[in-house]
Amino acid sequence: MDNLDMKILSKLVNNCRKSDRQIGKELKISGGAVNTRIRKMGKKEIIEEFTIKVEPTILGFDILYIVVSGEDIKEILEQIKLVGEPFIAVPCIGGITVCGIVIKENIELKIKLARKLMTDVKVLSIFESENQGINPNLTKTDLQILDELIKNPRQKIETISKNTNLSAKTVTRCIEKLHKNEEIQFTVLYNPQKIEGFIPHVLLTGIKKDLKKTLKKLNRIFSESYLQIPIISKNQIALIMYSKNIFQMDELAQKVRKIENVNSVDLFIPKKISLYLEWLKKAIIHSKKSSTLHLVYQTN
Helix, strand or coil: CCCCHHHHHHHHHCCCCCCCHHHHHHHHHHCHHHHHHHHHHHCCCCCCCEEEEEEEECCCCEEEEHHHHHHHHHHHHHHCCCCCEEEEEEECCECCCCCCCCEEECCHHHHHHHHHHHCCCCCEEEECCCCCCCCCCCHHHHHHHHHHHHHHCCCHHHHHHHHHHCCCCHHHHHHHHHHHHEEEEEEEEHHHCCCCEEEEEEEEEECCCCCHHHHHHHHHHHHHHCCCEEEEEECCEEEEEEEECCHHHHHHHHHHCCCCEEEEEEEEECCCHHHHHHHHHHHHHHHHHHHHHHHHHCCC
16 A cells, blocks of 8 residues: 555545546546556455445434443444444454444433443443534435445446436436535445555544634644544544554644644544444335425434
8 A cells, every 4th residue: 555545545435436537636647547546455355345424313313422342343233232223333453442323312311221231341431423403404315316325335327317217317416415415425444454554543532612613723734644534523523544653643643632622632543444334224214204305304
């Protein structure tokens, strides 16, 4: 892996629907060169799967994040299912796992329940993702296309049109709408352990105040090290970054700590990233049964 590979991977992580030609234009190389490098990353199992990540809040759910000691994903998921549907699981170096759980209602009660039920692992932290107050106003047509994109988010417009019996114009308009929604991401699952020459890592950054202002400053200073756009969760910002070695990684963490309004920085080095879509498939099936065309959700 070289720096150009990482930039291509970053482009795909943030929007895997970008064409090879478009990525090449942004990086000032040919689309053919981009395609060759993507195929190389696929052959080396660096890129595992093209997928779609939808924040549960836009379909009327809450998301609860739990940091636990332990790496037995199967066992952890069994306990998680007693509280809600699995959303994401990331075992990290140091024997800890970060999990996301989709919750339908009674979030505070579910937090207490999670602490009681996670008996075989030590719960290090539990926090609720921030509800951004976004009204997605999704239609049944949007959901139909979203359902199709789950199968392969890189499908061409013509293929989606054929599979959904919708016009290419309708499909194009809907996908443009989905792209504009920051809660929906066309992305890739990558294997951190297969990336040679770089270390993907997350700096979970606690913010005292002025979160949006602080995020802008972080973006301005550290965007060149981003593997993925930051994720906001209440008073925390997850900076998904990559470094050449542990010393560069530590240097980045120290620089983030010195930023105004930052009160904590926790470093996580993922070993595996698993994204679960069963909750989404069920939610789409349920939402498509609605008697209304527009599925409007009230957010707190």
